[in-house]
Amino acid sequence: MLRPDEVLALSRDPTRRLGPARVLAAIVFLAISAVAGGQEADEAVVRLRATADVGLSDASPRDRHAGDGKARHLKLRSIQDLALIRFDAAPLAGREVLEATLYLHCADGEGLRYLRVSTVNQDWEEGSPRVAYGPPDGATFLMANAAPRALRPWAWPGSTVADVIMSSGNSLGCWGQRRPYRDGWIGVRVAPALVYALAARDSDGLAVMEGGSPAMTSHYVSSAQDPGFEPVLEVRLGRPLSIAPAAPCFAAEPALDRAHVDSGAIRLCIEPADHVFCWRIRLDGQPVARWRVKHPVLRGVTEFCLEDLEPARPYDIEIVAVSPGGIASPPARRTAMSSPSLPRRLALGPLEAMSRKGAGVKSDGALCVWPVPGLVKISPVDARPLDTPLASDHAEAREGETNTVWDGTSVCLFGARGETVSYQLVIANAGREPLRGVAVRPQPLFGPDGARIDRTNVELFRNWYARNRRELWQPAYAIPMESGEVFSIPSVEGRVPGQRNQTVYLDLHIPKRAKPGRYSGVVAVGSNDGAEVELPVRLEVFDFALPDRLSFWPELNAFRVPENAHAYYRLAHEHRCVLNCFAWRPRLSGSGRSVVVDWDEYDRWVGPLLTGEAFADCRRAGAPVECMYLPFDDSWPTPLSPETYRYDGPWPGQGDSMEHITAHYVNGPFLADGLTSEYHEAFLAVQRQFIEHFEKRGYTQTEMQCFFGNKAAHRVLYGVNVWWTTDEPYHWDDWLALQYFLHLWTRGRGEADPRLWAARADISRPQWQGRTLNGIVDAVYYGAGGFSGPAMTRRCRDLARETGLNVRCYGSTAPDTSANLRNVGALVAAWLDGADAYLPWQTLGTDRALDDGDAGADGGAALLVPGDRFGLPVVADLRLKAYRDGQQLIEYLTLLSERHRVSREEIRAAIEAALGEDAPSDLNRLTAWQLAELRRRVAAWLAK
Secondary structure (H helix, E strand, O other), X not given: OOXXXXXXXXXXOOOOOOOHHHHHHHHHHHHHOEOOOOOOOOOEEEEEEEEEEEEEEOOOHHHXXXXXXXXOEEEEEOOOEEEEEEEOOHHHOOEEEEEEEEEEEEOOOOOOOEEEEEEOOOOOOOOOOOXXXXXXXXXXXXXXXXXXXXXXEOOOOOOOHHHOOOOHHHOOEEXXXXXXXXXXXXXXXXXXXXXXXXXXXXXXXXXXXXXXXOOOOOEEEEOOOOOOOOOEEEEEEEEEOOOOOOOOOEEEEEOHHHOEOOEEEEEEEEOOOOOOOEEEEEEOOEEOOHHHOOOOOOOOOEEEEEEEEOOOOEEEEEEEEXXXXXXXXXXXXXXXXXXXXXXXXXXXOOOOOOOOXXXXXXXXXXXXXXXXXXXXXXXXXXXXXXXXXXXXXXXXXXXXXXXXXXXXXXXXXXXXXXXXXXXXXXXXXXXXXXXXXXEEEEOOEEOHHHOEEOHHHEEEEEEEEEEOOOOOEEEEXXXXXXXXXXXXXXXXXXOOOOOOEEEEEEEEEOOOOOOOEEEEEEEEEEOOOXXXXXXXXXXXXXXXXXXXXXOOEEEEEEOOOOOOHHHHXXXXXXXXXXXXXXOOOOEEEOOHHHOEEEOHHHHHHHHHHHHOHHHOOOXXXXXXXXXXXXXXXXXXXXXXXXXXXXXOOOOOOOOOOOHHHHHHHHHOOOHHHHEOHHHHHHHHHHHHHHHHHHHHHOOXXXXXXXXXXXXXXXXXXXXOOOOOOOOOOOOHHHHHHHHHHHHHHHHHOOOOOOOOEEEEEEEOOHHHOOOOOOOOOOEEEEEHHHHOOHHHHHHHHHHHHHHOOEEEEEEOOOOOOOOOHHHHHHHXXXXXXXXXXXXXXXXXXXXXXXXXXXXXXXXXOOOEEOOHHHOOOOEEEHHHHHHHHHHHHXXXXXXXXXXXXOOHHHHHHHHHHHHHHHOOOOHHHOXXXXXXXXXXXXHHHHOO
C-alpha cells in the first residue's frame, strides 16, 4: 500500500523519484485512485453536489473566448473541450479521505474510456450564459474571468486554463477508466490528494477531461443546472484529522537566476514538516496565486521561486502550513529582498542603416560583375533581388548598388577564425550573343606580417536554378566548381528562359590559425572573348575562433538513410549542420532475453560517424556527428503482434478503416498489461548491448536518442506496425504510451550517462505536458505551437527549469518561395528563446527537386538532393548555407554569453534595442544588412 506522502507525490507526478515497483504501483493507484482503509467506527460517506460549473473549449479561436456557465450540459472531448466543477467542500474539513468517486450523468458514454481529474490552481467565475459558446462574462479557456470590468488571467499574461490544471501550474491530477452505472451515470475514482485540496481550499473545484480518441467524439454530461443529474463527488471519510502543523521554517533570498529584464525574483526554501499538505503564502499582505506555490516534495527541502516581482525591494513574506484536513498553522514571517532585474549592461548600439550608393558595376565589354550577399536570391533574368532588400530600405535595387559585401569598389568581408564567410558574384551578359568561357579565379589573401590565406580556402559554386512553387526561376542549389572552370551565359543547358546572368557562390573559410587583422586580395572573372574584371577583396579576421563542436545544432531530420549516406553526412557537417536519419538498424538474431545484436555492418556504416573518421577531410576534422537516432521504436527490436501485445481486436493494415484505430484507443490494454515479458526482455537486452558495445568501441561523443516517433494513423495510412501516437502526442492514451516507453528506456539504461543515452520526445502541445514526463525524458523538441509566441515560449522555459530537460525545437525550413535569410532568423530566435537545437522537418529531396524545388521533397524542404546529374553523390540547397550562417552567428552569441556572463534574455533585449524602429515583427524577417551589422557589433563586444 502507498504511504500518504506518496499519495500526494503520485497525484503530481506518477514517476517522480520512484523505482520500478513503485511506478507500477503508481500506475495501478492512479487508475483506481483508491487507498485501502479498514472499517472504522467514525467512517462516513458524504455526497457533494456541484454548486457551479463551466465548460471551456480550445477547439477554435472563437471557442477560446466563449463560456457556458449556466448551460445544462458540459462537453468533454479529448484536449479540446473540458469542464470545471465546483463543490462545497466544507463537510470534508478535518477528516481523513479513504476514497472518492466523481459521478457524472452522461447522455452517451460510447467511446469514452479515460477520465482525467485535477485541481484548479486559480479562482474562476462561472458566468451567466445559458447556451454553449456564450458571451465571455465568466471563465473562458483564455481567462479565469473574461468579464470586461473584472478581467483575471488564469496565471501569467497569455496563459490559459491549461496552465493551472492537469499537473501544470503546481496542480494535482489523476486519471482512471470510467465506470458505467445505471441510468446513464458514470464514475471515476479520484485521488484522495485532490479531495484534500478541496478541503484545504487549495483548489477551486475540479477540472475534468476525457481521454479522447481519433474519432474526436463529443461526450455531453449534465451540469449543475440540471437538477437531479448534476455532478456528484462521493467521498468516504475516515478518522478525524485534528493535528495542526507547526509554523513553517523557511529561508528566503534574492533569486537573480530567475529574474528577467524588467522584474526580480525571490527563492523560498521551506523545511520539511509533519502533517503539511500545502502552504498559503502572502507577499506584503497579498495572497500569492496557488499556481506559483509548490506542494511539499516527497523528501527534503521544498524549493521554488516567486518570479515577476518588482526588482530590488524588500517584501514581507508570510507562510502558513495547511494540513490535509484544512487546519492552518500559525504564520511564519520574514522580510527578504527580491533580486534586481537582469542588468542591461550589454549595449550593442543602434544598428546603422546602410546608405545606398550609386552603381558599382565592374565591366569589360559584355562582361559585367558585381557582388551581393550570399543568401540573397538574384533573378537570373533581370538581376533584381527576389526576396529581400540589399540596403536599408525596400526600394528596388539597381545593378551594382552597394550592400553588405560591396562598398562600390571592393568586396568587404569579416569573420572569426574557423568561420566560413560568403558572397555571390552576379556575372551578367550585357551583350546580345551568348557569353562563353566565363571563369572565376579567386586569388590568395595577404595579411599582417606576411600572413596568407591560400586560395584553397575559397570554394566556388555555380548556382543551379530551379522553379519554386510559384513557378519562378531562382537560384536553388550550389554545384561545386573548380577555380577557372568555365560556363556560359545563358547556360548551355538552356533551362532558364531569358537568362541574362549567372550567380556564383564563394565560400571563404578562415583558417583557425589565421592571424587576426586585415587581409586583401582579388577575385578575377574572365571570358573567352578576352574580357576580364578584377575585384579587390578585403577581409577582417577577428581575434576569436568558432569551436569545432557545435554549441547549437541545426539538425537536419530525415526519415530514411540515403544511398551514399556518408557523403550526405559530410556535406551537412561542412555546413555546421547535423544530419539525423531514422534509423540505422543492426541485424538481430534470437528473441526475448536471448536476442543478439550483429554489429559488423552497423560498425562499418555508423562507426566512422561516431568517431569522426568520416569527417577526417572536413573543415571540422575529427568532430563526430553530434546526435543520432537509435533504432528503437514500437515494433523494434521485437515486432508487435498478437503474441507480443495482448490485443484481441482487429489488426488493420494499410488502407483499412481508421475505425479500427479508434477501437484500439477505446478497448486496447494498457501497455504494462498488454506487452509480454518477451517484448520487455528483448528491449532491455538490446539496449544493454548497445551501451556495452559503444563503451567498448569508444563511441562516447555522440548523443544517441531513443525516440518513439510514430503516429497511430500510420498503421492504416502507410502500413506501419504501430498503435500509438508517440510523436506529438494528442490524446491521453498517446501520452501514456510515450510515458511508458520512455520510462522503459530510462529504467533500462541504469547508470549509463543520460547525455549519451538520451530519452527524447517531440511535443507540439507543451501546454498539456505538465508533469507527465518528469524524470523520464532528457531532451524535448518542441514544435508547431511550442515556440509560436511568448506564452508558449514561457511554457517551454518553465518545463525546462522544473525538470532539467534540454529544450530544443523543430519546425519547417522557410519554403522555396521565401527568403533564405529567414532560416538564419529562425535559428537565432530559437536560441534566444532557450533552445539548443533547431530541427527542420524532412530535409532529403529527390532528383525532381533540381527542377521543381520543394515539390521534390516529400512534404518537407529539399536541402540535400542526389547529385547524379553533376557526377556527385549529393548537392546542397542554398538554404543549407543559411543554416550554417545562423549557426555561426549563434556561436558568436554563445561566446558573448559566456565571456560577459549575460543571459539569452539579456541578449535578446540588447538586439531588440539595437534594431529599434527597424525591428521586424519577428527575427525571421531580419535583412542582410541587419544581420551583418549584428555580427559586427557582437564581434566588437567579444574583442573587449
